[in-house]
Amino acid sequence: MSITQVKTLPLLQGLIQPLLDEYSRYFRMFRIEKKHFVCHKGDEANELFFLLSGRLMVVDISLEGRQTGLNFIAPGDYFGELSVLDDLPRPASIVAVSESLIAALPKSKVNSLVNHVPKVAERMLKDMCHRMRMVTDLRCLLGVPNAYSRVFLLISRMAKNQPYVDHFPSHQQVAIMVNTSRETVSRALGLLVTEGVIEKEGMRLIVKNPAALHQMASDFMISGSKV
Amino acid sequence: MSITQVKTLPLLQGLIQPLLDEYSRYFRMFRIEKKHFVCHKGDEANELFFLLSGRLMVVDISLEGRQTGLNFIAPGDYFGELSVLDDLPRPASIVAVSESLIAALPKSKVNSLVNHVPKVAERMLKDMCHRMRMVTDLRCLLGVPNAYSRVFLLISRMAKNQPYVDHFPSHQQVAIMVNTSRETVSRALGLLVTEGVIEKEGMRLIVKNPAALHQMASDFMISGSKV
Numbered sequence: 001m002s003i004t005q006v007k008t009l010p011l012l013q014g015l016i017q018p019l020l021d022e023y024s025r026y027f028r029m030f031r032i033e034k035k036h037f038v039c040h041k042g043d044e045a046n047e048l049f050f051l052l053s054g055r056l057m058v059v060d061i062s063l064e065g066r067q068t069g070l071n072f073i074a075p076g077d078y079f080g081e082l083s084v085l086d087d088l089p090r091p092a093s094i095v096a097v098s099e100s101l102i103a104a105l106p107k108s109k110v111n112s113l114v115n116h117v118p119k120v121a122e123r124m125l126k127d128m129c130h131r132m133r134m135v136t137d138l139r140c141l142l143g144v145p146n147a148y149s150r151v152f153l154l155i156s157r158m159a160k161n162q163p164y165v166d167h168f169p170s171h172q173q174v175a176i177m178v179n180t181s182r183e184t185v186s187r188a189l190g191l192l193v194t195e196g197v198i199e200k201e202g203m204r205l206i207v208k209n210p211a212a213l214h215q216m217a218s219d220f221m222i223s224g225s226k227v
Numbered sequence: 228m229s230i231t232q233v234k235t236l237p238l239l240q241g242l243i244q245p246l247l248d249e250y251s252r253y254f255r256m257f258r259i260e261k262k263h264f265v266c267h268k269g270d271e272a273n274e275l276f277f278l279l280s281g282r283l284m285v286v287d288i289s290l291e292g293r294q295t296g297l298n299f300i301a302p303g304d305y306f307g308e309l310s311v312l313d314d315l316p317r318p319a320s321i322v323a324v325s326e327s328l329i330a331a332l333p334k335s336k337v338n339s340l341v342n343h344v345p346k347v348a349e350r351m352l353k354d355m356c357h358r359m360r361m362v363t364d365l366r367c368l369l370g371v372p373n374a375y376s377r378v379f380l381l382i383s384r385m386a387k388n389q390p391y392v393d394h395f396p397s398h399q400q401v402a403i404m405v406n407t408s409r410e411t412v413s414r415a416l417g418l419l420v421t422e423g424v425i426e427k428e429g430m431r432l433i434v435k436n437p438a439a440l441h442q443m444a445s446d447f448m449i450s451g452s453k454v
Contacts, residue, residue, distance in 0.1 A: 060367045068370045086356040091363060121348035128355040129313040136318060139366040140287045143295045143406045179370045
């Protein structure tokens with residue numbers, strides 16, 4: 001069953017059948033429990049990871065031990081590609097937000113894929129563009145002095161392509177991403193609910209009024225107060 | 228002379244001579260004056276750029292018109308690859324810090340290079356890894372609440388591989404990068420000079436005591452004061 005799942009991974013689509021059969025044999029599968037780490041910042045890297053099921057968070061742990069959430073990993077995504085491609089230590093730690101099933105492909109096989117299958121290299125380049133845009137976006141967001149604005153902007157970015165966010169992160173996780181306290185995130189979200197801008201439905205956050213969300217992000221920025 | 232310069236660009240190294248001759252013909256050269264923009268955030272992209280001489284800064288301009296400096300571009304670097312690879316608008320603006328000479332390669336030629344020359348795709352992937360690490364690094368830095376600490380950490384990151392930073396950016400540019408005021412940057416640098424931690428020699432900043440720099444970054448972080 002797991003091998004079948006590996007063959008459906010987006011990165012490997014377009015490979016001719018014999019190659020797909022060959023490469024799928026090199027994968028190692030493992031489960032990881034909630035709150036356990038897949039890898040730590042600074043580790044040497046030998047494998048590219050693919051998330052088959054569950055949910056992971058990429059975190060950076062600073063000198064003083066504070067966590068900065070960099071992004072989330074959803075099923076079908078691969079991760080840990082930086083170290084596999086540039087031979088440097090893992091740039092961040094990865095922790096399971098829920099129990100997860102992971103497939104790992106050895107570095108040597110990743111390199112041979114990149115070198116012999118232009119489609120894979122091209123797809124990885126496009127994916128890295130996407131990640132780079134996200135990281136840059138979030139970096140600019142961290143430059144916004146008002147914490148409410150940062151929360152509003154984060155939601156508006158997450159809901160850019162559709163009017164809702166599935167698997168909306170916990171208040172604690174949002175706090176880590178936008179560099180504020182959990183309490184501030186709760187107050188900011190509470191305000192959006194009161195104003196009828198958003199609605200929560202289980203793990204889904206629905207943006208009912210995107211224009212108002214945008215306006216509130218600007219208003220709080222201009223008011224200039226540091227929340 | 229410019230065509231000769233194009234042939235020495237790092238991204239094109241390893242191309243067989245006939246390919247190098249062919250591709251070098253597709254480049255368009257242009258000069259850009261200090262403080263003028265090479266491209267603007269949101270522009271459609273048709274070309275990959277290479278900086279032949281001069282110096283550029285990548286900036287993001289936020290909703291309220293505030294600039295965030297993302298990074299600098301030095302001669303030999305290529306830039307603007309995101310939009311060329313993923314067909315989305317330019318994610319940031321690029322401004323000349325000094326008069327610059329630029330070579331531009333049309334998008335269609337970039338795509339054919341990536342698809343037919345595995346070495347170019349591999350090099351671009353590695354370069355993107357490097358850029359991703361830098362952006363992530365700077366993003367974590369912006370999460371540090373103390374502005375002096377952010378200035379100290381930025382210098383310590385810039386001087387990671389050697390004990391000096393050539394072309395150290397202006398105080399205004401540093402202020403943009405670490406999200407503070409020019410005055411705060413001047414005070415932070417003044418403190419480092421007084422303490423004998425750094426020395427300025429024209430455009431070069433020499434880190435005389437890296438351990439003290441690191442210690443001061445931690446001390447200001449722990450003191451917790453928001454400068």
